Amino acid sequence: RATAGQILISPDGSIPLTEFGSSSGGYTAPxxxxxxxxxxxxxxxxxxxxxxxxxxxxxxxxxxxxxxxxxxxxxxxxxxxxxxxxxxxxxxxxxxxxxxxxxxxxxxxxxxxxxxxxxxSLKSDWYQFPQFPDYSDPGFWLAKSNGGVLAVGTAKHFGDAKKVKRAGDIVDIAGIPTAGGYWLVSSAGEVFSYGDAQHHGDLAAVSLAAPIVAITPHPDGRGYWLASGDGGVFTFGSASYYGSMGEVALNKPVVGMEVTRSGKGYWLVASDGGIFSFGDAQFYGSTGGIQLNMPITSMAAAPDGKGYWFVASDGGVFAFGSVGFFGSRGGDTNRRPTSGMAVSNTGEGYWLVWDDGVSFPFGDTPDFRSSVAKKTVVAIEVVP
Structure with a gap:
């Protein structure tokens, strides 16, 4: 401070220059x-x-x-x-x-x-890199509204509905427990089966009061539930009916569904974060009474059934019950809306995915390259 604003001049009239050098590895630059x-x-x-x-x-x-x-x-x-x-x-x-x-x-x-x-924007050039997650780690499927399916990581591609005549856009995907196949469902209630997944029926010939928004597999792989935007629940195969919101006026439409570990209950979630529990599904909390910045787009249940997560279109994540919060995109600059989330099989992490296929890992989930999906991604399903 004593020399603030002063310049040192050498006897020859030149100005001596100084340089500050620092490092984070023990030596300054040569x-x-x-x-x-x-x-x-x-x-x-x-x-x-x-x-x-x-x-x-x-x-x-x-x-x-x-x-x-x-x-x-x-x-x-x-x-x-x-x-x-x-x-x-x-x-x-x-x-x-x-x-x-x-x-x-x-x-x-x-x-x-x-x-x-x-x-x-790294602090220095003293680099060490950890071992990368191997691509033999678990993966996931991404479903697109045009019927396309992208297999990421260990997920295998068993087919898609891009060239199938449909009455509605694809809205969700569900994998079977063996990881050997999956179902796609359209907004019109049409179910398409691939790999070892068996077709147990659908709503193709039924006039619906509201579009289908989700398909959820029974834990035994021999059935599934469909949920509609008005809270209706439809059962096929080994899936049993435990109730619905189809006759109740909802504040906001249902956007997702998850089943309990036993297969004897399920949850519905609305876009305002309201939760509706049926059968042996327990209520662990909701955001139904909270003013959200953006609507909820998806939910995921803990593997042990003792909690669940919601994700909003801005990437905000809400955790309830025994589940952990591993991070979110809420408050970040998001180029695209978040269309879904999937939980790792350990329950110690999850992926969020934008509607252009870019995925974000949190917790113990590997970082997979999924942006090749490019656009219209509507759902993500983890490989069992």
């Missing part, structure tokens, strides 16, 4: 990397309370794939060259991005030239 001074050890770097000493940042797999589209699906990142000064061998000077189609090499001349650091 002369050959366009630094104005010789590299020196940063003795203050190891200060235990220094928040810049060790830092982490999560980067979505699909964002890196977008930076290097030629690699296909990203399998891992390797640091193949460092400058030899400081911890871990020094600053990163070359990265290799391993993909299913090709590998991409990124040469990094210096701090200023590090495109990876700039792209993801």
């Amino acid at each position: 002369l050959e990397e366009n630094s104005g001074f010789k590299a020196v050890e940063d003795l203050g770097d190891a200060y235990e309370k220094n928040p810049q000493k060790l830092w982490t940042k999560e980067i979505r797999r699909s964002d890196i794939e977008g930076m290097f589209p030629e690699i296909g699906e990203l399998k891992g990142i390797r640091v193949t060259l460092r400058n030899g000064l400081g911890a871990w061998g020094g600053r990163t000077r070359q990265l290799v991005f391993l993909g299913t189609k090709a590998d991409a090499t990124l040469d990094i001349a210096n701090w200023r030239g590090d495109q990876f650091r700039k792209k993801f």
